[in-house]
Amino acid sequence: MPKSRIRKKADYTPPAAKQATSIKLSSSSWVAPVMLALFLIGLVWIVVFYVTDGTLPIKSLANWNIVVGFGFIAAGFGVSTQWK
Numbered sequence: 001m002p003k004s005r006i007r008k009k010a011d012y013t014p015p016a017a018k019q020a021t022s023i024k025l026s027s028s029s030w031v032a033p034v035m036l037a038l039f040l041i042g043l044v045w046i047v048v049f050y051v052t053d054g055t056l057p058i059k060s061l062a063n064w065n066i067v068v069g070f071g072f073i074a075a076g077f078g079v080s081t082q083w084k
Contacts, residue, residue, distance in 0.1 A: 027084040035079045042072030 046069035048056050057065060 027082060031079060031083045035076050035083065038072050038076030038079060042069045042074075042076065045069035045072060 045057055046066060049065040049069065054062060054065070058068075061068065
């Protein structure tokens, strides 16, 4: 039986190096203060509601004051997505 030809493999050449691109990782100066302010407003809103037995911040909202407080906190998380 005849021998098959031996194929010479090409020498390994590594792929060309990629050029590094600079990425701007700076956020606007308003993002962090607004985020923290919304977190704190929501927290204070809920704490005041519990400490005053529901008479403050807005008595007519009753237990919906908790939803308002968590709404401020959720808005703070929404703003936090803009922070780089």
